[in-house]
Amino acid sequence: MSRRCVGLLIVAAAGALALAISPAQGAEAFEELGAGGTVLGDISPDRGEADTFGVDLVAGSTLDVTLKAGFAVGLAVTDPDGSPFTVTLVRGRAKGLAVPLSGRYEVRVSATNTSGGKYTLKLKPKWAKKVTFEGTDAGSFPFDVPAGATVRASVRSAKGSTLVPTLAMTSPSEAVVVPERVATKNKVSFSSTPSAEIGTHMVVVGASAGSGAFRLVVSRKVPKPVLRKVDVRHGPPGLSFAKDGIGEILQETCVSCHKWPERYETAVGRGTSVVNRLRAKDMPRRPVTMSKADRKKLIKWFESSREP
Numbered sequence: 479m480s481r482r483c484v485g486l487l488i489v490a491a492a493g494a495l496a497l498a499i500s501p502a503q504g505a506e507a508f509e510e511l512g513a514g515g516t517v518l519g520d521i522s523p524d525r526g527e528a529d530t531f532g533v534d535l536v537a538g539s540t541l542d543v544t545l546k547a548g549f550a551v552g553l554a555v556t557d558p559d560g561s562p563f564t565v566t567l568v569r570g571r572a573k574g575l576a577v578p579l580s581g582r583y584e585v586r587v588s589a590t591n592t593s594g595g596k597y598t599l600k601l602k603p604k605w606a607k608k609v610t611f612e613g614t615d616a617g618s619f620p621f622d623v624p625a626g627a628t629v630r631a632s633v634r635s636a637k638g639s640t641l642v643p644t645l646a647m648t649s650p651s652e653a654v655v656v657p658e659r660v661a662t663k664n665k666v667s668f669s670s671t672p673s674a675e676i677g678t679h680m681v682v683v684g685a686s687a688g689s690g691a692f693r694l695v696v697s698r699k700v701p702k703p704v705l706r707k708v709d710v711r712h713g714p715p716g717l718s719f720a721k722d723g724i725g726e727i728l729q730e731t732c733v734s735c736h737k738w739p740e741r742y743e744t745a746v747g748r749g750t751s752v753v754n755r756l757r758a759k760d761m762p763r764r765p766v767t768m769s770k771a772d773r774k775k776l777i778k779w780f781e782s783s784r785e786p
């Protein structure tokens with residue numbers, strides 16, 4: 479195993495240990511977002527801190543999640559029963575996650591190692607406008623209706639089918655929302671109808687005569703959700719270039735060969751490349767001698783909290 483590999487392994491192990499033993503403390507955020515919204519937040523490095531958000535979702539909707547962060551960010555979501563709700567982010571995004579239960583979902587944002595920094599979290603509920611069902615002769619089709627929504631539907635018998643369809647809709651408590659209508663020929667519909675109840679309604683297709691295949695299209699109009707925008711950033715205490723001696727360490731160990739470490743303004747933009755070098759201990763000619771503590775301080779400063 480090369481020297482570089484050993485170094486990286488030690489860094490990884492130390493990170494896991496620090497996360498396991500550091501108690502949750504400090505400026506953790508707790509916010510209720512209602513129907514959803516945007517959060518600007520931050521996680522302090524090295525503290526095992528997590529921010530927690532509640533969002534009220536309705537079964538039958540879908541959820542879009544965006545999480546952007548300048549550090550190794552972790553996301554954990556639980557459903558209203560407290561069971562894990564899987565969100566797999568690809569490049570910080572997950573789209574169209576089916577919401578199986580109505581109620582409060584809990585979203586936790588944390589760092590997966592001892593880093594930290596700012597993040598942006600977006601939680602956006604969506605409703606499919608139009609759902610198409612296919613059937614033969616008759617059938618009952620569940621359709622989720624959120625508060626304030628209206629529903630319209632239309633059923634048409636397929637080519638070659640002798641079916642003369644009927645159409646009706648009942649509420650979750652089985653009250654009749656749309657009484658049965660009969661097609662004059664092969665098609666029957668009802669226009670924008672509100673319901674006194676929210677939840678899973680049944681759109682019911684029956685046969686007044688004949689038989690055969692049909693196609694049912696159900697649409698809903700949902701009021702725009704009120705999305706909240708919250709800023710829970712408290713500014714990670716972080717390390718200061720001047721106060722915590724970052725400038726001095728750079729002066730002693732790097733300025734002999736580089737000019738940029740002399741000043742905060744020119745050092746601040748170099749985050750990733752410096753962290754990679756420091757982690758890999760990949761310095762040219764002769765290894766830079768630096769204490770473990772200084773190396774750790776530098777990595778932390780370049781990774782996240784960059785105060786002047």
Ligand code: HEC
Nearest residue numbers: 728731732733734735736748751752755761762763764766
């Ligand atoms: C003995 C001279 C020397 C010292 C001391 C030195 N470097 Fe370098 N460094 C170099 C040279 C030469 C290169 C370009 C060649 C290479 O990439 O290996 C370089 C490249 C780099 C790069 C990649 C290119 C860039 O500018 O982004 C980084 C990052 C870096 N050094 C960071 C540091 C840091 C941080 C320190 C102090 C802890 C440091 N170096 C100390 C000589 C040095």
